[in-house]
Structures are given as structure tokens and as C-alpha cells.
Amino acid sequence: MIRLAVRCPPEQADLVLAELTVLAPNGVEEERGPGYVEYAIYGGEGELPELGEIDAVVGEGRIEVSSTEIPDDWADRWRDFHKPLLIGERLWLRPSWEPAREGAIDVVVDPGQAFGTGAHPTTRLCLELLLELEAGGEAAGPLTDLGTGSGVLAIAAAKLGWDPVAAYDHEPPALEAAAVNAAANGIELKLERVNLRERLPGLAPTVVANMTAPILRAVAAQLAADGESRGRAIRSLPAVAPDSPPPALPAPRTLVCSGLLPSELDEAAGFFAEAGLGEVERRRDGDWAALLLRRA
Numbered sequence: 001m002i003r004l005a006v007r008c009p010p011e012q013a014d015l016v017l018a019e020l021t022v023l024a025p026n027g028v029e030e031e032r033g034p035g036y037v038e039y040a041i042y043g044g045e046g047e048l049p050e051l052g053e054i055d056a057v058v059g060e061g062r063i064e065v066s067s068t069e070i071p072d073d074w075a076d077r078w079r080d081f082h083k084p085l086l087i088g089e090r091l092w093l094r095p096s097w098e099p100a101r102e103g104a105i106d107v108v109v110d111p112g113q114a115f116g117t118g119a120h121p122t123t124r125l126c127l128e129l130l131l132e133l134e135a136g137g138e139a140a141g142p143l144t145d146l147g148t149g150s151g152v153l154a155i156a157a158a159k160l161g162w163d164p165v166a167a168y169d170h171e172p173p174a175l176e177a178a179a180v181n182a183a184a185n186g187i188e189l190k191l192e193r194v195n196l197r198e199r200l201p202g203l204a205p206t207v208v209a210n211m212t213a214p215i216l217r218a219v220a221a222q223l224a225a226d227g228e229s230r231g232r233a234i235r236s237l238p239a240v241a242p243d244s245p246p247p248a249l250p251a252p253r254t255l256v257c258s259g260l261l262p263s264e265l266d267e268a269a270g271f272f273a274e275a276g277l278g279e280v281e282r283r284r285d286g287d288w289a290a291l292l293l294r295r296a
Contacts, residue, residue, distance in 0.1 A: 001070040005040040008063040013037040014261055016063060018212060030287075042070070085118050088131040091156055093118035096184065105159050108184050109152045118152050122210050122258040125283060125290035126153050129256045130208065134160040138254070142166070142204035146196055146219065147211035147259070151178030151189065157208065158187045166190040168201055200226075207252040213264045216257055216271075223275035252277075258290035265289050 008016045010032075020028055020039050029040040084094035084101070092104035100106045109118060118124065130153070133139060139161035145154040148167035151174075158165045167189050169175050175191050182189045194201055196211070197218045209216060255277055260268055262284055269279040269291060277293040284290075 001042055003040050003042055003068045003070055005038050005066050005068070006063055007036050007038040007066070009035065010037050012063070014263060017261070018214065085124070087118070087124060087127045090131060091127055093127075093152065093156075105156075106185075107152065107156050107159060109150055109155070109181050110184075121285035121288040122260075122290065123152060125258045125285050125288065126208055126210050126256050127156055128283075129281075129290060129292050130157055130160060133206070133254065133256075138206065141206070143206045143208065144168070144201070144204040144252070146200075146207060146209040147215065148178050148191070149174050149210070151181045151191075153208050153210060154178065154189050155182055155185050155187050158189070159185070162206065164188075164190060166192070166201065166204065168192050168194040168196065170195045203252050205253045207255045209255065209257040209259075211257075211259045213260055213268060216259065216268055220268075220271040220275045220277075223272075223277070253295045255293040256290065257293070258288065260289045260291070261287065262289045265291065269293075 006016060006020060016037075017028070017030075017039060020041070029042075031038045031040070084092060084098045086092055086101070086104065090105055091107060092101040093107045093109060094100070095110050096108050107118070118127065130139075139157075141162065143154075143157045143162035143165050145151075145157065145165065145167040148154050148169045151167055154165045154167040165187075167175075167178055168191075169178070170193060172193065175193055178189065178191055182191075192201065196215055200219065200222045209219060211219075255272065257268070257272075265282050269282070272291070272293050273279070276295055278296055279291060280294050281292040282289060
């Protein structure tokens with residue numbers, strides 16, 4: 001196992017992180033120190049991405065790239081750092097070697113190459129919002145998980161009552177991990193590989209998307225284009241009786257999205273507004289943020 005690290009000045013951190021998470025969508029480790037921020041990714045030899053593009057993006061800001069070989073027993077020792085997590089007093093996220101919690105909804109997700117054990121702030125934010133939707137009686141019918149990673153959001157949604165749940169990702173290791181985790185939880189997911197920058201699958205009325213701002217922007221642009229094409233089609237239809245119901249609005253009706261930095265919230269809310277989804281709530285957890293949006 002190799003640890004590939006990128007160290008940069010704090011003022012360059014947002015720019016480096018945004019670029020690095022595009023190159024390594026399975027997630028990054030973050031460490032902050034006096035005068036620096038360091039991001040790291042892990043993988044076997046030949047599995048890690050080329051980082052040359054980051055130099056060009058950062059421009060004059062200097063970054064340091066280093067690689068370190070991790071001891072063979074790292075996979076065993078890292079268990080010490082993965083502890084169960086209680087979300088909203090109801091969801092108990094745990095690795096398989098930890099016991100279930102009485103009275104809580106049990107979600108078992110083992111750490112691996114795919115991003116999303118529930119411990120990352122973006123995942124926690126999405127889970128909190130899903131719990132609130134469920135408490136409001138909205139956990140019914142289909143749900144779509146865009147950028148599913150290890151499947152934790154899709155699995156939790158299924159356990160909260162959404163059905164069926166479809167989950168999409170561009171990374172084969174993520175889909176493999178999601179399938180394993182779904183089986184461990186006794187959950188059936190529809191899993192499919194999709195490049196969300198290029199096309200969207202059919203979306204459910206409720207969508208959760210835990211991805212970086214550039215990919216969320218691409219999703220919003222496709223939603224906006226789809227809405228425009230539907231609008232043109234509706235305007236071309238012959239006149240209908242006044243008491244006829246209005247045409248159905250395109251999915252989704254509710255969108256939970258995270259993977260955003262707080263500095264990206266206004267921009268993200270703006271490009272989803274162009275797709276017809278208005279901001280209902282925003283929240284932060286440390287250096288990360290999430291939005292709840294609804295179609296008017």
C-alpha cells in the first residue's frame with residue numbers, strides 16, 4: 001500500500017482539494033499543521049492517479065508531492081481508527097467487527113478503497129438530512145443515490161424506508177464495495193456504472209448526491225437542460241381543457257447534496273436554482289457543507 005500526499009499552503013487548500021477529489025473521487029485524508037494543509041490518498045502500486053495537473057491548476061502556489069510505503073499490517077492497524085458512529089440518535093453506523101446498538105437502525109459498512117464509511121462530514125450531513133426527511137414522513141417510494149461510493153447513503157435510505165433504491169458511480173471499486181456492503185446489510189440495490197458528468201440516469205423523486213462541486217455543477221446543468229426541453233415540448237402541445245391537471249414536473253422533487261465546501265454553497269444553490277430546485281436549508285460540519293433543495 002502506498003500513501004500519496006499533496007502538501008500546500010492553507011490559502012491554496014480549497015483549490016488543491018477541489019482538483020484532487022476530481023482525480024481521486026474515492027476520497028482523501030486531510031491533515032492540517034502550522035502553515036500547511038496536506039491531503040493524501042491510498043492505493044496499490046499502479047492504482048494511484050497522476051497528479052501533474054494539480055501544478056498547472058495551482059499556478060504560482062507551490063505544492064509538495066510525496067509518496068510513502070505503508071507497512072503490511074496497516075490494514076489491521078487502521079481498525080483502531082474506525083469506530084461506530086451514532087447519527088441523529090437513530091442510525092448506528094459501524095464496521096463489521098463492532099457490535100450492533102440496541103434500539104438503533106444498524107448500518108454495517110467496512111472501510112475500504114471506496115469513499116464513505118459514514119465518518120466523513122459530508123456523509124454525516126447527508127444522513128442527518130435523510131433522517132429528517134424520514135421523520136417528516138417522506139421515506140417512501142424510490143430514491144436515487146448519485147456518486148454512491150461504498151453505498152452507505154443508499155443502504156441507510158433503504159433501511160429508513162425508501163424503496164426501490166438505485167445507486168450510481170463511475171468507479172468500479174466503489175460499485176463493488178457497495179454491492180458487498182448492501183449484501184452485508186440484507187439490502188437490494190440497483191447498482192450501475194455511470195459517468196455523471198456526461199449523462200444522468202433516470203432520477204427518482206428523492207435524490208441524494210454526495211459529490212464534489214464540479215460534478216454537482218454538471219448534474220445541475222443536465223437537469224436544467226432537461227427542464228428546458230420538457231418546457232418546449234409542453235408548449236408545443238395543443239391547448240387542453242382548463243380543468244386538466246398541469247403536466248408533471250421532472251424529477252427530482254427533493255435533492256440532498258453535499259461534498260461542498262462552505263465557500264461553494266452560494267454558487268451551488270445558484271446553479272441548482274437554474275434547474276428549478278430551490279434552497280430549503282444549508283448546514284455545515286467543520287470544513288464541509290450540505291444543501292437541501294426542493295422543486296417549487
